[in-house]
Amino acid sequence: MNYLDLLRAQFNNRVDFREKRPGVLQLVLPLYHEDGDMIDIFIETLNGNGVVRVSDYGMTLMRLSYSFDIDTPNKERIFSRIISESQVNEDNGKLYLDTKPESLYPAILQFAQTVAKVSNMRLYKREVVQSLFYEILAEVIEENLKMYNPQPNVFPLSERDDLEVDYQFDIKPYPVYLFGVKDSAKARLATICCLEFQRAKLKFKGFVVHEDFDNLSKKDRNRITSATDKQFISLDDFRSNAKQVFEREVA
Numbered sequence: 001m002n003y004l005d006l007l008r009a010q011f012n013n014r015v016d017f018r019e020k021r022p023g024v025l026q027l028v029l030p031l032y033h034e035d036g037d038m039i040d041i042f043i044e045t046l047n048g049n050g051v052v053r054v055s056d057y058g059m060t061l062m063r064l065s066y067s068f069d070i071d072t073p074n075k076e077r078i079f080s081r082i083i084s085e086s087q088v089n090e091d092n093g094k095l096y097l098d099t100k101p102e103s104l105y106p107a108i109l110q111f112a113q114t115v116a117k118v119s120n121m122r123l124y125k126r127e128v129v130q131s132l133f134y135e136i137l138a139e140v141i142e143e144n145l146k147m148y149n150p151q152p153n154v155f156p157l158s159e160r161d162d163l164e165v166d167y168q169f170d171i172k173p174y175p176v177y178l179f180g181v182k183d184s185a186k187a188r189l190a191t192i193c194c195l196e197f198q199r200a201k202l203k204f205k206g207f208v209v210h211e212d213f214d215n216l217s218k219k220d221r222n223r224i225t226s227a228t229d230k231q232f233i234s235l236d237d238f239r240s241n242a243k244q245v246f247e248r249e250v251a
Contacts, residue, residue: 003052003101010105031112033063033119039112043104052104054111055096060118062093068122073139077132078121086114133211136235137180141167144243148176148250156202163193171205171249178207179228187220194227205229205249209238 004025008015016028020042027041040059043052061070070079083090088097088111095115099107141150154168155161156177169176177197179190187210194206206228213221213233225231230245232238 058093060115082117088114133182140239174203176205182211187224191223191227
């Protein structure tokens with residue numbers, strides 16, 4: 001039994017093969033996108049070395065591009081994480097997975113699952129972006145504020161290792177202490193830090209970058225607004241306006 005016969009048996013005869021070009025077969029099988037379109041899966045044997053390549057011939061990213069572009073470093077990171085978790089590779093827009101003929105059936109199911117995840121990036125983008133909040137914050141700082149010598153994880157009061165600043169920027173006349181705030185717990189910690197620094201009579205400017213300012217309770221919003229000098233209500237706000245704000249600080 002060759003691997004195509006084995007594959008047909010494993011799919012309970014619910015798979016067919018269409019030759020798209022010499023040596024390349026498209027699978028016709030009951031694996032579908034959410035809108036009912038069949039997932040594009042192709043197989044080919046590589047140079048007689050006993051390896052079968054499962055691929056989409058670029059159809060997944062082309063389909064995704066109609067409604068969602070992978071056009072930022074963060075989106076590229078999310079995409080790379082999705083495919084790497086399934087050992088799927090990408091070459092010039094084409095997704096592929098190499099496997100042994102006897103492992104073709106689970107490889108196809110694994111590949112189809114990865115295609116579905118990539119195709120749905122636009123649907124769960126917010127959930128994934130939330131988990132990467134601090135990574136994105138670091139990325140924006142590196143891209144836009146590197147000239148201000150950002151120093152991560154600073155303790156302005158040497159005797160207080162519980163009062164940590166996410167980033168310190170050496171700007172005259174006063175340094176900027178910047179906090180990334182993802183949730184209410186971090187908002188309260190940033191508020192406490194700024195109040196303690198003020199009590200210790202440190203000279204500084206307190207800046208905050210929120211994941212979503214509106215998600216904080218009214219009390220947390222009021223407290224952090226009272227304790228800090230400048231707030232960016234979202235990462236998009238920080239990305240768009242941070243450079244201009246910092247330029248005014250040094251003017």
